[in-house]
Amino acid sequence: GHAMAAGLSLHRKQLARFQQRFVEVAQRLLVGNSLNAELASDGALSPSEMDRNFAEALKLAGPWGQGFPEPVFDGVFQVREWRVLGGRHLKLSLAPDAGGAVVSAIHFGGWTGNEPTTRVRIAYQLELDDFRGRRDVQLILRHLEPA
Numbered sequence: 001g002h003a004m005a006a007g008l009s010l011h012r013k014q015l016a017r018f019q020q021r022f023v024e025v026a027q028r029l030l031v032g033n034s035l036n037a038e039l040a041s042d043g044a045l046s047p048s049e050m051d052r053n054f055a056e057a058l059k060l061a062g063p064w065g066q067g068f069p070e071p072v073f074d075g076v077f078q079v080r081e082w083r084v085l086g087g088r089h090l091k092l093s094l095a096p097d098a099g100g101a102v103v104s105a106i107h108f109g110g111w112t113g114n115e116p117t118t119r120v121r122i123a124y125q126l127e128l129d130d131f132r133g134r135r136d137v138q139l140i141l142r143h144l145e146p147a
Contacts, residue, residue, distance in 0.1 A: 004066055039123050039143055041074040047100020055126045055137045074123045076147045077105075084111045092116065094139065097147075104129065107141035117146040 010018055045054075064070035077094035080102055085091050090110040095102045097119075105124065124139040 039072065040069075041123055042071040043073060044075045044098075045073045045126065047096045047098055050096070050100065050103050050126060050137060050139075052128065052135065052137055055128050058126060059128060070125055072123050072125055072142055074121065076119065076121050079116050079118050079120055082116055087111070090116065090141075090144075092141075094120075094122075103137065103139055105139035105141055107144055110141060110144060116144065119147040121145050121147040 058071060062070070076097040078097065079092055080095055081093040083091050085106075088109055088111050090107040092105045092107070093102050094105050105122070121144075122139070122141050123143040124141050127138055127140050129136040129138040
């Protein structure tokens, strides 16, 4: 398990009572903004920081976890190319608005059925990309919206 793991055991005859009490407590505790998703950013990376050396430094700075989340960055990018992978994921080639080289990105579960706009604001994590012998970096998108 991990620090946020939880579990319990109970008899079947107690399940309905447990469900009722669970809903009551959830309705009392989960109000207002507590039901809104929030994504914090560590700011923008410069185009020169979107490289393998910086991605390796981030990887070595871990381990990441509860109370010490992996850094998330944000910025505005031009969409150069895109395609759908596996019917669910969005693979993109993005050029930073601030200039610099085109970088590969993937948004797991990000295909909504709508083509991305030509300019997007994203929240992302910088990851090493060693797939099939590559020695590159890619952006793992956590959020994408039109810019």
